[in-house]
Amino acid sequence: MATTEKPTALQNNLEQAEKAFSNLLTPEEEAPVEEVVEAVEESVEEIEEVTEEPEMEAEAAEEVEETEEEYLEEDQDESQEDQVELLDDEQPQLYTIKQNGVEVEVTLEELQNGYSRQQDYTRKTQELANQRKEIESQQAELRQKDDIYKDLLPKLEANLKAELGEEPDWKAIYDEDPIAYVREKDIWNEKQKRLEAAQAEQQRIKDEELAEQQKQIKEFVEFGNQQLLEKVPEWKDSEKANSEKIAIRDYAINVLGFTPQEMDQVYDYRILLGLRNSWLHDKTIKATKKKPTQKAPARVARPGTANQVKKTTPLKKSKQKLAKSGKGQDAAKVFENLI
Numbered sequence: 263m264a265t266t267e268k269p270t271a272l273q274n275n276l277e278q279a280e281k282a283f284s285n286l287l288t289p290e291e292e293a294p295v296e297e298v299v300e301a302v303e304e305s306v307e308e309i310e311e312v313t314e315e316p317e318m319e320a321e322a323a324e325e326v327e328e329t330e331e332e333y334l335e336e337d338q339d340e341s342q343e344d345q346v347e348l349l350d351d352e353q354p355q356l357y358t359i360k361q362n363g364v365e366v367e368v369t370l371e372e373l374q375n376g377y378s379r380q381q382d383y384t385r386k387t388q389e390l391a392n393q394r395k396e397i398e399s400q401q402a403e404l405r406q407k408d409d410i411y412k413d414l415l416p417k418l419e420a421n422l423k424a425e426l427g428e429e430p431d432w433k434a435i436y437d438e439d440p441i442a443y444v445r446e447k448d449i450w451n452e453k454q455k456r457l458e459a460a461q462a463e464q465q466r467i468k469d470e471e472l473a474e475q476q477k478q479i480k481e482f483v484e485f486g487n488q489q490l491l492e493k494v495p496e497w498k499d500s501e502k503a504n505s506e507k508i509a510i511r512d513y514a515i516n517v518l519g520f521t522p523q524e525m526d527q528v529y530d531y532r533i534l535l536g537l538r539n540s541w542l543h544d545k546t547i548k549a550t551k552k553k554p555t556q557k558a559p560a561r562v563a564r565p566g567t568a569n570q571v572k573k574t575t576p577l578k579k580s581k582q583k584l585a586k587s588g589k590g591q592d593a594a595k596v597f598e599n600l601i
Contacts, residue, residue, distance in 0.1 A: 354369040354370060354371065355369070356368065356369060357369070357370065357373060359373070412464075412467055415463055415464045415467070416464070418460045419457065419460045419461060419464065422456055422457040422460055423457060425453060426450070426453045426454060429450070430446065435447075479529055482529055482530075483529055485531075486529070486531030486534075487531070489531050490534065490535070493531075493535060494535075494538070506538070507534075509541065510541050511525055513540075513541045514537050514541075517544070518537075518540070
């Protein structure tokens, strides 16, 4: 800090200098001139030193201020860097993955969520697969038991028939022993009921199998009709479809040798497509045969042509070739043509 007052050391030195000059000017003093001069020089040096101190202090203050400014600038730079790092930390890191064949960028959180969803989906899918396997295994076991059951029913029926035998003469048994009649009649009726139950069970199974078969045929026919419309768009016109189907049926019976009963059992649309292709092919051939064919005009031989043709016989060619080559195989060819 600057001040208007002189420092004490500087003031004392000035007073000493003034006193020294006064001694020089005063003749009453007996001090040697050299001593006075030395005193003055020392006073001047001290004055210079004292005057230099404020300058040094000012320079030191400036250095301190510059150091403070540099520190403040460095502090600001570090603060800005910290802010940039904070901003970088706030922005999530992106990862590139492929989704449906397309590269997309996702965050770590999205990756974790997607992995969790995938794990959950995989777990549920595996559970469904295990349940399906268990159901299929149970169904296979039930089918196996059903097959065994169906195989045993005819054997049971045969055993019951053999055990039942022919129906007795109930009148004769009653006349002989009415009590035995009641007992035998009850036993025979019980056996008859068991036989009828076995026969009814077999019929029930046959009816169920027939119903299931008809259901499958119906579903297959509906599927086949859809396929036919895709393969033969013209059949979307119901009139055209019916007329062609009638023609195909007649063609299969009258030309290919199918029986009406066999055609009634055609449920596979692929067979019908094959029959239609064959019918269209034969139809095209017949239409082509009906067209009159134009005969090619007969060639008129120019004079000398016949003779030229006779001259270019295989024998003559082989002779000409033998004359040029002189090879044995060409000679053999000549003999071959002669024969």
